[in-house]
Structure formats: C-alpha cells, structure tokens
Amino acid sequence: MKFTGLVLLFIGAFSSVTWADSVAPGVAMPLTTKSNKVRALVELAYKLDADTVQQDKAIAVMRKVVKLDPNFAMGHQILAQISLDPREQVEQQQKAFATRKHASPAEQTVIDWFENAADHKLIPAIMNMNEVLRQYPHDRWLVFLANFWLMSQTQYERAAEVYESSGISDSPGLINNAAYTYANMRKFDKAFRLMDKYVALLPAEPNPQDSYAELLRMAGRYDEALKHYQAALAISPRFYSSQFGIADTYFLMGEEPRARRAYDTTFANFPAIPILSQIQWRTNEASTYLREGDFEGARRAFQTIADGAHRQGMSQVEADIYRQMAIFEPQPEQALALLNKADTALHVRTHASPTSIQQEAAEILRTRIEVGLKTGDKQTADRALASLASLSEGSSDKVIESSYQGAAGACLFFAHMYKQSIPHLEEDADNPWSLKRLVVACRRTKDVVRAKRAEDILANYNTPGVDQALVVPPFRKSLETPLTNGKVKRASLQP
Secondary structure (H helix, E strand, O other): OOOOOOOOOHHHHHHHHHHHHHOOOOOOOOOOOOOOHHHHHHHHHHHHHHOOHHHHHHHOOOOOOOOHOOHHHHHHHHHHHHOOOOHHHHHHHHHHHHOOHOOOOHHHHHHHHHHHHOOOHHHHHHHHHHHHHHOOOOOHHHHHHHHHHHHHHHHHHHHHHHHHOOOOOOHHHHHHHHHHHHHHOOOOHHHHHHHHHHHHHHOOOHHHHHHHHHHHHHHHOOOHHHHHHHHHHHHHOOOOOHHHHHHHHHHHOOOOOHHHHHHHHHHHHOOOOHHHHEEEEEEEEHHHHHHOOHHHHHHHHEEEEEEEHHHHHHHHHHHHHHHHHHHHHHOHHHHHHHHHHHHHHHHHHOOOHHHHHHHHHHHHHHHHHHHHHOOOOOHHHHHHHHHHHHHHHHHOOOHHHHHHHHHHHHHHOOOOOHHHHHHHOOOOOOOHHHHHHHHHHHOOOOOOHHHHHHHHHHHHOOOOOHHHHHHHHHHHHHHEEEOOOOOOOOOOOOO
C-alpha cells in the first residue's frame, strides 16, 4: 500500500522509549499522558498503521485512545493525520490544538507544525519542523514524520536528505516511506533495495509485498508488480489494497474492461472501505473509460462520484471531481460550466483544511488556463494566470508553485515561445501535460538531451488517473509507430 497518509507520524517519536530501543536514552520524545494503557494502544496503532498499514484497525485504536484520555493532545493529532474521513481529520486537528496546553513544549511544537500546515502557513510550519528535528535529529519517528510531510509538498530531495541524515536503518515504516521517496525521484534501484529490506523485516505481512508491487508498477514493470500483489494476497486475502492494486495495474496495461471487472469485484467484496479510499479507486475506475475514448461513460462515472462527495459534504473532493471532468470535456462551454461547479463546491469549504482549499483553487485556475489556451480564449487564460500568479506569490506551497509554473509554461508554449517555456515546464515535471510540452519545446530548440530525458519520464509515467489516461498512452503509441522510411513517428512532438 502506498506510504501511509500523514500516517501515525508521531507515534514512536512521542511514545515511550520502547519504540526507540536502539536510540540513546533521552533521544525519543515522550508522550504526555499518565496512562500506560494509552501508551500501549499508541504503540499498537503504530504497528498497525506505519509498519503493516492496517489503517482501519489503527484508526479504531486511536479513536479508543482519545476516548480514554480526551486531554491527550498528541492522540488527537495522530488521529487527525491517520484518519481517512475528511470530517474527522478537521475535527481532530481542532481538538489537538485546543488541548495543546496539556502537552510538553516539544509536543506543542509538533502540533503547531501541523496546525500551521493545515492553515496554509507553510513558513511557520517548516520552522516548527526544523526546530523539533534539531532537538531530536535521530528520532526515527520524527524522521518518519518529516519524510512524509516533505513528500506531501513534493520536496523529495529534502525528504531523502532527512532520511539519509538520520542514519536509521531498522524501522520498517520509515524504510517503506523512504522507498517511495526514491521512487518519486525515479531512483528505483535505491527504492527496490529498501523494499527488499522491508520484505525481510516483515516477511509474514502483506504490505511489504503490496508496496513492492506499487513501486514496480511505477517503474513500468507490470508483470512483476502483479506477482507481488498476488504474493500479498496469498498472505492475507482480505488485504484489499492489493486487490485494487491489481485493478490499477490492468488500467495501466491498457486492459480496461478487465480493470473495471477487478474494481467492481473488489468493491463488492469490500463495501465498507474508508470513504477517501473509495473515492481514490472509483476515480481510477472512471478514468478507464477515457483510455477507450468513451467520454460519455467517463462523464457518468465521474458524476456519480461527485454526487456522492456532495452528499458526504466533502467540498474539496467534489470540486476536484468536477475539475477532472473539465479536463476531458471537449466542449469549451461545458468545460467552463464544470469549472464553475468546482468553484461553487470549493467555496462551501466543508470538511477541508485551508491548505487543501488553496491547493484545489490553484488546480482549478490552472484548468481554466488550459481550457482558454486550447480554445484560443486568451482573455480567459490571461485572467486565470494572473490570479494563479497572485496565489503562488502569496504562498510557499510547492504544490501551488508547480501549478503556476506549469500554467505559465503552457502559456509560453502556446505562444510558440519554446525556449522561454522550458524552465517553467521543468518546475512541473510531475505533470504529464507539462512533460509532453517540455519534450516538444526541447525538440524545437534542438535540446536533444533534455528532450530525451523528459520523453523517458513521460513514457514511463505510471500513476493511474485522468492525466495519465489522456496523455501517456497516445504518447507511447507515437513513439512506437514506424514510418515507411524506418524512422519513428513522433506525432506527440507536434504542438
């Protein structure tokens, strides 16, 4: 399973030194609770969530913890991070901040870190993170926390630096997350070495095999990925992440009907999975129609998801579904209508943090720019770009900055200012649309080395979803289509 959400980020770091038995006394940050039972439950929750990624069970344990000790501020903070319910995430973050007076100064710093992050005050959040790492630089669970949070900000190099500087080599949960860090940097050799170690540490658990499968899939090694998913299910047939992982792999392999059968079967067998997990895989399932060119099927599937998010009061999720629908909508008027629906949903601001609201607002603006550029509506594109620039300038959010850079690069690209677009597009290298334009821009400016590098990344982009379905398969096909003169047709390089 993908590295755990803002998972049980804190647990070992803030529990008794049981979780830091290889660290010198006094290095691990103790929890501020008088209850030994609470400490034991927190340790259990860590094992369930970070090491073996049994998230449902871990969440249930942490709900019990905060009932036993309502003033346990770190318990509320932990639950806020591992919960898969947006409503609970917001409520528990508020309770963590409200009870922080009962916590130690170091724990208060961690709570402030995530309170500032949730409020989109990223500079103070970074300062909080740096301060607590300065106090406990080799605490494995603080390193775990920092590694994940930096990855959520797409700061992969810094996340890797924190892990490497810690010198920690025996924490299963951290090893798992660090492997994802390297995979996102496309350093798959390092990622697979860590996965080998993760499997060796927990040979009887399904999640190491599941994580290994996902990283192999990210590397485009689909057949090997399927074997590891099946190995996870051989250990635990109820490990639904691997069942959905198999469906995702069929999606990426271009076996769309087979993928949908696998999604439907898994949903039928696991009707009570957490809502955010449901939405993740329902969205992937809906995206399979796009690979087949069945836009009407995709519309129906995405609309069903949007309606469900609306009923659940998940405003940011609803907005994002409408935004994704606008991406594949060929009619400009309808695309703009969908973006208006996205804005309306987002402004409700229910069960969503200010950070998620700001990031979604940036993505909606970016999609408005894309619609304007594709339809020749320069006024719409320019107006949205100005708003996105203002949002980016007032924020230290790397996600928002990437949205702006990709949009600015797109505007320059459509103006045939290829050389000027390149540095902007390179700052958005996790986005298939930007990668495709980067390939073209580099070819147009005779920068063959850069073009080849971007081409390789895009051809091996293996994250299921709308962008992958629309961009990557036709790009791969264009690289494989021979012409009569024996050269490779590169239709994907046309602007």
